[in-house]
Amino acid sequence: MKKLFKSNWWKYICVCLLVYVSTWGLLSDVPRLPILNETIRVLHFHVPMWFGMIFLFLGSVIYSIKQLGNPSERNDLISCELAKIGTIFGILGILTGMFWATFTWGEPWSSDPKQNASAVGLLIYFAYFFLRGSITDEQQKARISAVYNIFAFVALIPLLFILPRMTDSLHPGNGGNPGFNAYDLDSSLRAIFYPAVIGWTLLGYWIATLKIRKGLIEIKIDA
Amino acid sequence: MNNVIHLLKKDFQIDIRLKYPFIGLILYLFSVVFLLYYSFSLGLKTEVWNSLLWITVLFVATNAIAKSFIQETNRNLYYYFISSPLAILTSKLIYSFCFLCTLCVISFGLFSILLGYPGNNQFWFWVNLTLGCLGISSAFTMISALSAKTNSAGVMMVILGFPVILPIIILGSSNSNILLLGGSITDISDNLITLFSVDLVIIALAYILFPYSWKS
Numbered sequence: 001m002k003k004l005f006k007s008n009w010w011k012y013i014c015v016c017l018l019v020y021v022s023t024w025g026l027l028s029d030v031p032r033l034p035i036l037n038e039t040i041r042v043l044h045f046h047v048p049m050w051f052g053m054i055f056l057f058l059g060s061v062i063y064s065i066k067q068l069g070n071p072s073e074r075n076d077l078i079s080c081e082l083a084k085i086g087t088i089f090g091i092l093g094i095l096t097g098m099f100w101a102t103f104t105w106g107e108p109w110s111s112d113p114k115q116n117a118s119a120v121g122l123l124i125y126f127a128y129f130f131l132r133g134s135i136t137d138e139q140q141k142a143r144i145s146a147v148y149n150i151f152a153f154v155a156l157i158p159l160l161f162i163l164p165r166m167t168d169s170l171h172p173g174n175g176g177n178p179g180f181n182a183y184d185l186d187s188s189l190r191a192i193f194y195p196a197v198i199g200w201t202l203l204g205y206w207i208a209t210l211k212i213r214k215g216l217i218e219i220k221i222d223a
Numbered sequence: 224m225n226n227v228i229h230l231l232k233k234d235f236q237i238d239i240r241l242k243y244p245f246i247g248l249i250l251y252l253f254s255v256v257f258l259l260y261y262s263f264s265l266g267l268k269t270e271v272w273n274s275l276l277w278i279t280v281l282f283v284a285t286n287a288i289a290k291s292f293i294q295e296t297n298r299n300l301y302y303y304f305i306s307s308p309l310a311i312l313t314s315k316l317i318y319s320f321c322f323l324c325t326l327c328v329i330s331f332g333l334f335s336i337l338l339g340y341p342g343n344n345q346f347w348f349w350v351n352l353t354l355g356c357l358g359i360s361s362a363f364t365m366i367s368a369l370s371a372k373t374n375s376a377g378v379m380m381v382i383l384g385f386p387v388i389l390p391i392i393i394l395g396s397s398n399s400n401i402l403l404l405g406g407s408i409t410d411i412s413d414n415l416i417t418l419f420s421v422d423l424v425i426i427a428l429a430y431i432l433f434p435y436s437w438k439s
Contacts, residue, residue, distance in 0.1 A: 120386050123385070124387070127382045127386060128298060130379075130382055131382075134374050135372060140372060143436065144373075144436055145431045147435050148383060148433070150432060151365060151387065151432055152387060154424060154428055155387040155425070156364075158390045162390075221340070
C-alpha cells in the first residue's frame with residue numbers, strides 16, 4: 001500500500017489498460033455464440049467488477065487484521081475506504097450483471113444462486129457501514145468494525161465460492177456447468193479479459209488511495 | 224477450565240432464578256407456531272414445513288442469544304477482571320448452544336403436534352439440526368458480543384447476524400429438506416461435512432477475534 005501511495009507508474013498502466021479494454025473490447029471480433037451474441041462484450045466490464053471487489057475487500061481485511069495487531073487511525077481509514085470502493089464495485093457488478101442477464105437469461109433477476117449470494121455479500125458490507133455509524137467512540141469503532149470485517153469476510157467465502165457450486169446455476173462453472181477454462185473464453189477474448197481484470201482492480205485502488213490521502217490529511221488537520 | 228464451569232453455572236442460575244426470559248421465549252415460540260397453524264390450516268407441503276421450522280428456529284435464536292452478552296453489559300467489567308476472555312467465550316458458546324438446542328426441541332415438539340411431522344428419518348434429521356444449531360448459536364454469540372458495544376444492540380444483532388448466518392441456514396435447510404423428502408444419509412453426507420466445517424470455521428474465528436472485541 002505504501003508503494004502504491006508513493007509511485008505513479010501503476011496509474012499509467014491502469015489508464016492504458018482501460019483505454020485498451022474499452023476500445024478494443026467493444027470493437028474487436030468476438031465469437032458468435034447462440035443467445036450470447038454480442039452481449040459477450042459485457043464480460044470485460046461485469047466479471048472484472050467482481051474480481052476488483054474481492055481484491056479490494058481482501059485489502060480491507062488485511063488492514064483490519066493490521067488494525068487489530070497495531071491500532072492506528074491510518075489502518076482503520078485504509079480498511080474502511082477499501083471496503084467502500086469494494087462495495088461500489090459490487091453494486092456495479094450487480095447492475096452490469098442484471099443488464100447482461102436481461103438479454104441472455106430473459107430477466108434481470110432469476111434467483112440464480114450466485115446473484116443471491118452476491119446480494120447477501122453486499123448486505124454484509126452495508127451492515128459493516130451501519131455498524132461503524134452506530135458506535136461513537138473512535139477507538140472502539142475501529143476495533144469492533146475490524147473484528148466484524150474479518151468475521152464477515154470469512155463468512156462470505158462459502159457463500160460466494162462453495163454454495164453456488166453445489167446447486168444448479170446459470171453462471172458458468174457451477175452445478176456441472178463448465179468453468180471458465182473449459183468455457184468458450186477463447187484466446188482473443190482472454191487477451192482483453194485479463195487486462196480488464198487488472199485495469200479495473202487498479203482503478204479501484206487508485207480511487208481508494210485518493211480517498212485515503214484525503215482522509216489522512218483530514219486526520220492531520222484535526223490533530 | 225474451573226472458570227468456565229463457574230461461568231456456565233452462573234448463566235444457568237440466572238435463567239432458573241429469573242425464569243421470565245426463558246418462559247417468554249417459549250411463549251414467543253408458541254405464538255409463532257400457533258400463528259403458522261392458523262395460516263396453514265389447509266395443510267402444508269414438506270418443503271414449506273421444513274423452511275418454516277428453520278425460520279422459526281432462526282428468529283427464536285436471534286431473540287435467545289441476543290441476551291448472552293447484551294443482558295449483562297454492566298457486569299462485563301467485573302468479568303473482565305476475574306477471568307480470561309477465552310474462558311468467557313467458551314462458557315457463552317456452550318451455554319447458548321445448550322439453550323438453542325432446548326428451544327429447538329421445544330419448537331420441533333410444537334411443530335409435530337400442531338403441524339405434523341412429515342418425515343421418517345429421525346436420527347440424521349436431528350444430527351443436521353444440531354449442527355445447524357451449533358453454527359447459529361456460535362455465530363450469534365460472537366455477533367452479540369459485537370452488538371453489545373453499539374448504541375442499538377437489538378437492531379444490530381439482526382442486521383449483523385443474518386448475512387453471516389445465511390450459509391448455515393441454506394446448508395441446513397437444504398439437508399433437512401432432502402431427508403424429509405425421503406433421502407438417506409448418502410445424499411447429504413457432503414453437505415453435512417460442509418456444514419460442520421463452516422461451524423468449525425465460525426467457532427475458530429470467534430476464538431481468534433473475541434479477545435479483541437472484549438477488551439475495551
